[in-house]
Amino acid sequence: MLEQKSTEPELPEVEQGTLFDKEELDRLHVQRTQWEEGLVKKSVERIPEQDNLITTSGVPIERLYTPEDVRGLDYQHDLGYPGAYPYTRGVQPTMYRAxxxxxxxxxxxxxxxxxxxxxxxxxxxxxxxxxxxxxxxxxxxxxxxxxxxxxxxxxxxxxxxxxxxxxxxxxxxxxxxxxxxxxxxxxxxxxxxxxxxxxxxxxxxxxxxxxxxxxxxxxxxxxxxxxxxxxxxxxxxxxxxxxxxxxxxxxxxxxxxxxxxxxxxxxxxxxxxxxxxxxxxxxxxxxxxxxxxxxxxxxxxxxxxxxxxxxxxxxxxxxxxxxxxxxxxxxxxxxxxxxxxxxxxxxxxxxxxxxxxxxxxxxxxxxxxxxxxxxxxxxxxxxxxxxxxxxxxxxxxxxxxxxxxxxxxxxxxxxxxxxxxxxxxxxxxxxxxxxxxxxxxxxxxxxxxxxxxxxxxxxxxxxxxxxxxxxxxxxxQHKRTIVGVNDYAIEEHIKVPTLYVDYEGEKAQIARLARVRHERNNQATQRALENLKRVAEGTENTMPAILEAVKSYATLGEIMDVFRDVFGDYMEPAVF
Known part of the structure; x- marks a missing residue:
C-alpha cells in the first residue's frame, strides 16, 4: 500500500510570540493586587470562601484567571486553527458548523x-x-x-x-x-x-x-x-x-x-x-x-x-x-x-x-x-x-x-x-x-x-x-457533594421502569447454536480451525485464517479455544 499523502494546504509558518506584552502584564499584576487587597479582602471577611477547590485530578482552582496566567501562550504554536496542527481547537476545519x-x-x-x-x-x-x-x-x-x-x-x-x-x-x-x-x-x-x-x-x-x-x-x-x-x-x-x-x-x-x-x-x-x-x-x-x-x-x-x-x-x-x-x-x-x-x-x-x-x-x-x-x-x-x-x-x-x-x-x-x-x-x-x-x-x-x-x-x-x-x-468526608447520595438525600421508592432479559431468548440462542453445529460442514470447520492453530503457532497475520474459520461457521468459543491452546491463559500478578 502506497504511503498516504495529504492534499491539504499547509498554513504558512509564522514567528512565535505571546499574546500579551510585558508592560501590559505588569499593569494587570498591579491592578490585580489592588483588587485582592481591597474588594476581595473585604468580601472574604464578610463571607469566607470555600476551602480546597480542586478539579477531580487534584489541580487547585484559582479565584480568578487573567492574562497573567497564560502569559506564555503562543497562539499559532499552542492553539492554531481548527483542522490544522496542533489541532487544539478541533480536527475539522469547520467542526459542527458543517x-x-x-x-x-x-x-x-x-x-x-x-x-x-x-x-x-x-x-x-x-x-x-x-x-x-x-x-x-x-x-x-x-x-x-x-x-x-x-x-x-x-x-x-x-x-x-x-x-x-x-x-x-x-x-x-x-x-x-x-x-x-x-x-x-x-x-x-x-x-x-x-x-x-x-x-x-x-x-x-x-x-x-x-x-x-x-x-x-x-x-x-x-x-x-x-x-x-x-x-x-x-x-x-x-x-x-x-x-x-x-x-x-x-x-x-x-x-x-x-x-x-x-x-x-x-x-x-x-x-x-x-x-x-x-x-x-x-x-x-x-x-x-x-x-x-x-x-x-x-x-x-x-x-x-x-x-x-x-x-x-x-x-x-x-x-x-x-x-x-x-x-x-x-x-x-x-x-x-x-x-x-x-x-x-x-x-x-x-x-x-x-x-x-x-x-x-x-x-x-x-x-x-x-x-x-x-x-x-x-x-x-x-x-x-x-x-x-x-x-x-x-x-x-x-x-x-x-x-x-x-x-x-x-x-x-x-x-x-x-x-x-x-x-x-x-x-x-x-x-x-x-x-x-x-x-x-x-x-x-x-x-x-x-x-x-x-x-x-x-x-x-x-x-x-x-x-x-x-x-x-x-x-x-463530604469534600465532594454527590446530589442525592451524600447530600440532598430523600427517602424514596424507586419507580423507574427497568429492562430485564428473559430466559426464552437464551433458549432460542442455544438452539440456534446447536443448529449451526449440526448443519455446517464440520470437516471444513475442523480444517479451518487446524489451519488457524498452525498460523497462530507461527508468525503469519492471523486475520485471513480467522476469516476462513468464521465463514465455515466455527463458533467464537472454538476460535478462542485455539488461541487459548496456543497462547495460554493469563493470570494477573498480585499488586500491593
Missing amino acids: KPWTMRMFAGFGTAEDTNKRFKYLLQQGQTGLSVAFDMATLYGYDTDHPLAAGEFGKCGVAISSLADMEVLFEGLPLDKITTSMTINSPASAIWAMYIANAEKRGFSMAQLGGTLQNDILKEYSAQKEFLFPPEPSMRLVTDTIEFGTRHMPRWNTISISGYHIREAGATAVQELAFTLADGLAYVDAALARGLKIDEFAPRLSFFFDVHNDFFEEIAKFRAGRRLWARLMKERYGAKDPRSMMLRCHAQTAGVSLTAQQPENNIIRTTIQALAAVLGGTNSLHTNSLDEALALPTESAALIALRTQQVIASESGVTNTIDPLGGSYFLEELTERTEKAALGYIERIDALGGVLACIQNGFFQREIAESAYRYQQEID
Missing part, C-alpha cells in the same frame, strides 16, 4: 433479534451510527452454551456465538451507509471477522465498510480486566488487525484506544489521558515493528474517552489530548500526513457517575457531561440513560439520552462557532496544565520500561486504585 458529531448510542442486550430491533428504532429516531455492546460470555470468548456463560446471557450486551448470530444482528441494515462501532477486546479479531463475513455475504466489500473496533487490549490489564491471553500474544492479535485493516479496509478504524474504562476504574482525568496516549504509543511502536509506515496506519487510529462531572476539566482534557498527540506523532515519529497527527475520538458520558438514588438526576448529569464533550470537540458521542445504575436501558430511557444530544445540537447554539471557550484564561491555563501533567506521566512510563513493563510491575493498577480511593474518601 455537521454535528456522530450520535452513536451504545446498544445491545439479549438475542441478536432484540438488539436488531433496538438498532432500527434508534436509527429511526435520528441516531447516526451504531455501537454494539456484547454480553459477558462474548466478551470473554465463550459460546452461550458454555458452563461459564451460565446466568450471563444478554445482560450487558448482545450474545454473539457464530456468524449466524451476526447475520441476524445486522439483518436489513445498510452496512455501506452506516458506520458501526464494536466494543470488544480479547475476541475482537473473531467478532470483526464475523462482521466482515456477514457483509460480504450480503454483497458489501471490505473496502465499503466503515466503523471502529475497540480492540484495545492494553487497558484491559490495567483497568477492565477482560483479558484472556498474556500481553505479548494479545498485542500480536491487535497488530494483526491494524495491518489487515491498513491493507484492505481504508474506512475502518482498526482500534479505538480507550481511556473510558481506565476512568471508570477510578483514574483521574489526567491519568485517563496519559495512560490512554501511552497505550496508543505502544500500538504505534508495535505497528512500526511489524514493518508498517507511520503514515500508512496512524490516520485510522481512534480514541475513546470518558466524560465526567468536572465540566471545565473535561473540556481541557479533550483539547490537551489533541495537542499532545499531534506533537508526539510529529516530533517522536516524524509523521508527515496531517491525518496521522489528528486525535479523533468518541466520547461517552460517565457510567460511574450515575446513581441509583434519585435516578432522574442522571439526566442532568448526562446533559452536563454531553455538553462538555461537545465543547471539547468530540467526533462522536454516546449519552448514558437515566436507568443504567439499575439495569439495562429501556427504550424510553435510551430515547431521552439520544434526545439530549439532539437538543444540544439543534437548540443550544453551541455548534454555531468553533471551540467557543477557546481563549478563556481559565480554560487555556487548565489545558496547558493537563497537557504537561499527562506528558509527565508518559515520561514516567517510558522511564519504567514502557506500557508492558508497567502492566507487569503494577504501576497502572496502583495509580488507578489510589485515585479511586482518594475520590471515594472525598465523597465520604
Whole structure:
C-alpha cells in the first residue's frame, strides 16, 4: 500500500510570540493586587470562601484567571486553527458548523433479534451510527452454551456465538451507509471477522465498510480486566488487525484506544489521558515493528474517552489530548500526513457517575457531561440513560439520552462557532496544565520500561486504585457533594421502569447454536480451525485464517479455544 499523502494546504509558518506584552502584564499584576487587597479582602471577611477547590485530578482552582496566567501562550504554536496542527481547537476545519458529531448510542442486550430491533428504532429516531455492546460470555470468548456463560446471557450486551448470530444482528441494515462501532477486546479479531463475513455475504466489500473496533487490549490489564491471553500474544492479535485493516479496509478504524474504562476504574482525568496516549504509543511502536509506515496506519487510529462531572476539566482534557498527540506523532515519529497527527475520538458520558438514588438526576448529569464533550470537540458521542445504575436501558430511557444530544445540537447554539471557550484564561491555563501533567506521566512510563513493563510491575493498577480511593474518601468526608447520595438525600421508592432479559431468548440462542453445529460442514470447520492453530503457532497475520474459520461457521468459543491452546491463559500478578 502506497504511503498516504495529504492534499491539504499547509498554513504558512509564522514567528512565535505571546499574546500579551510585558508592560501590559505588569499593569494587570498591579491592578490585580489592588483588587485582592481591597474588594476581595473585604468580601472574604464578610463571607469566607470555600476551602480546597480542586478539579477531580487534584489541580487547585484559582479565584480568578487573567492574562497573567497564560502569559506564555503562543497562539499559532499552542492553539492554531481548527483542522490544522496542533489541532487544539478541533480536527475539522469547520467542526459542527458543517455537521454535528456522530450520535452513536451504545446498544445491545439479549438475542441478536432484540438488539436488531433496538438498532432500527434508534436509527429511526435520528441516531447516526451504531455501537454494539456484547454480553459477558462474548466478551470473554465463550459460546452461550458454555458452563461459564451460565446466568450471563444478554445482560450487558448482545450474545454473539457464530456468524449466524451476526447475520441476524445486522439483518436489513445498510452496512455501506452506516458506520458501526464494536466494543470488544480479547475476541475482537473473531467478532470483526464475523462482521466482515456477514457483509460480504450480503454483497458489501471490505473496502465499503466503515466503523471502529475497540480492540484495545492494553487497558484491559490495567483497568477492565477482560483479558484472556498474556500481553505479548494479545498485542500480536491487535497488530494483526491494524495491518489487515491498513491493507484492505481504508474506512475502518482498526482500534479505538480507550481511556473510558481506565476512568471508570477510578483514574483521574489526567491519568485517563496519559495512560490512554501511552497505550496508543505502544500500538504505534508495535505497528512500526511489524514493518508498517507511520503514515500508512496512524490516520485510522481512534480514541475513546470518558466524560465526567468536572465540566471545565473535561473540556481541557479533550483539547490537551489533541495537542499532545499531534506533537508526539510529529516530533517522536516524524509523521508527515496531517491525518496521522489528528486525535479523533468518541466520547461517552460517565457510567460511574450515575446513581441509583434519585435516578432522574442522571439526566442532568448526562446533559452536563454531553455538553462538555461537545465543547471539547468530540467526533462522536454516546449519552448514558437515566436507568443504567439499575439495569439495562429501556427504550424510553435510551430515547431521552439520544434526545439530549439532539437538543444540544439543534437548540443550544453551541455548534454555531468553533471551540467557543477557546481563549478563556481559565480554560487555556487548565489545558496547558493537563497537557504537561499527562506528558509527565508518559515520561514516567517510558522511564519504567514502557506500557508492558508497567502492566507487569503494577504501576497502572496502583495509580488507578489510589485515585479511586482518594475520590471515594472525598465523597465520604463530604469534600465532594454527590446530589442525592451524600447530600440532598430523600427517602424514596424507586419507580423507574427497568429492562430485564428473559430466559426464552437464551433458549432460542442455544438452539440456534446447536443448529449451526449440526448443519455446517464440520470437516471444513475442523480444517479451518487446524489451519488457524498452525498460523497462530507461527508468525503469519492471523486475520485471513480467522476469516476462513468464521465463514465455515466455527463458533467464537472454538476460535478462542485455539488461541487459548496456543497462547495460554493469563493470570494477573498480585499488586500491593
